[in-house]
Amino acid sequence: MQRSRRWFLRASAFWSSAAIACRGRSGAPPAEPRSIGAPISAYGARSRFEKAARFVNRNTKAPLEEAASQTPLHDTFGIITPSSLHFERHHSGVPEIDPAAHRLTIHGLVDRPLVLTVDELKRLPSISRIHFLECSGNSSSEWRGGSSGSDVQRIHGLTSCGEWTGVSAALLLRECGVHADAAWVLAEGADAGKHDRSIPMQKMMDDALVVYGQNGEPLRPEQGYPLRLLLPGWEGNANVKWLRRLKVTDQAAMTREETSKYTDLMPDGTARQFTFVMEPKSVITQPSGGDRLPVAGVYEVTGIAWSGRGAIARVEITTDGGATWAAADLQTPVLPRAHTRFRWLWKWDGRNAVIASRCTDETGYTQPPLGELIARRGTNSFYHNNGIQAWRVAPDGTITNGNRA
Numbered sequence: 001m002q003r004s005r006r007w008f009l010r011a012s013a014f015w016s017s018a019a020i021a022c023r024g025r026s027g028a029p030p031a032e033p034r035s036i037g038a039p040i041s042a043y044g045a046r047s048r049f050e051k052a053a054r055f056v057n058r059n060t061k062a063p064l065e066e067a068a069s070q071t072p073l074h075d076t077f078g079i080i081t082p083s084s085l086h087f088e089r090h091h092s093g094v095p096e097i098d099p100a101a102h103r104l105t106i107h108g109l110v111d112r113p114l115v116l117t118v119d120e121l122k123r124l125p126s127i128s129r130i131h132f133l134e135c136s137g138n139s140s141s142e143w144r145g146g147s148s149g150s151d152v153q154r155i156h157g158l159t160s161c162g163e164w165t166g167v168s169a170a171l172l173l174r175e176c177g178v179h180a181d182a183a184w185v186l187a188e189g190a191d192a193g194k195h196d197r198s199i200p201m202q203k204m205m206d207d208a209l210v211v212y213g214q215n216g217e218p219l220r221p222e223q224g225y226p227l228r229l230l231l232p233g234w235e236g237n238a239n240v241k242w243l244r245r246l247k248v249t250d251q252a253a254m255t256r257e258e259t260s261k262y263t264d265l266m267p268d269g270t271a272r273q274f275t276f277v278m279e280p281k282s283v284i285t286q287p288s289g290g291d292r293l294p295v296a297g298v299y300e301v302t303g304i305a306w307s308g309r310g311a312i313a314r315v316e317i318t319t320d321g322g323a324t325w326a327a328a329d330l331q332t333p334v335l336p337r338a339h340t341r342f343r344w345l346w347k348w349d350g351r352n353a354v355i356a357s358r359c360t361d362e363t364g365y366t367q368p369p370l371g372e373l374i375a376r377r378g379t380n381s382f383y384h385n386n387g388i389q390a391w392r393v394a395p396d397g398t399i400t401n402g403n404r405a
């Protein structure tokens, strides 16, 4: 009772500020359509008035085929990322693959090697699940001072969430008769660079999928059409796209991607290897860097939280730089290893504020302050930044990255 009354008081403050904002505009009702509308179409496109797009994050020393593009987190709603806005990261461009010619080969330490067509895979029992995918290099701009990003898309846009449909990897491996000494599976893509990663057998048997569907239709080419490996909660690069081969082995293959590339250099000169799980993380997407609050008043603070270790248990919001925290509402469904939408109503008094979110997952792990991560892992690190993102709100309403003083 107490709670809903407080909400009402804050909501009425919102409506009065909305009324102030409306008064400046024309009071005339919108014009009626004058002519008949566009005809029906075979495949839809969004309104021409909508402009949200991926940000192409380009290393100017590398070709575009080796680039990444980032999801406009600020401009997407709910928890599902439209397939057209799902982030991309390619090492050697997007191959064009004819699904009729594509094969998935499963071999190595198995009794019965298998070569499957895409149609044969689609005839097997299917599974659909909603999961996030995050690049382990997401948010890496924040590790070092002076190179911090300006907005939520450029800093954190290498995470997306979708509904994936495919076949259980365990079903395929059991069909092949995996040997008792099988401990790893080398997954290889059909792109020009043959991107590959060694995956522990336990993950393959637990919840790995070989997927062909994304958000109700076939995978987009940039997401691995016609087949990709999906490892719920694990770093993006291990979810091998354009999947063409699973080789069962008794040890990790030690490919380029798991030796010189996707390892984490620690302050003492050693490196963490096979750091697959994406740790709990959250970020306020609205309002966020680059926004400007027009007047003091009530705003909905919203964002996303996710954890590679399970479901999000709670999200808290601070508006005073971490001195005090309040619980945000979680939008259902709250799914394991999926983006979770949170909301919180904030009455901004028009003064300096530092707003941030932090999440805790069902295992009890709480997202750490960025400084704590840097103290533990040093500044050689690049991957796996799940530190708290602060946004600084100035009295004129402008919002900037608040990670550095």
Ligand code: CO
Pocket (backbone or CB within 6 Å): 136, 235, 262, 263, 274, 275, 276, 383, 384
């Ligand atoms: Co890693």
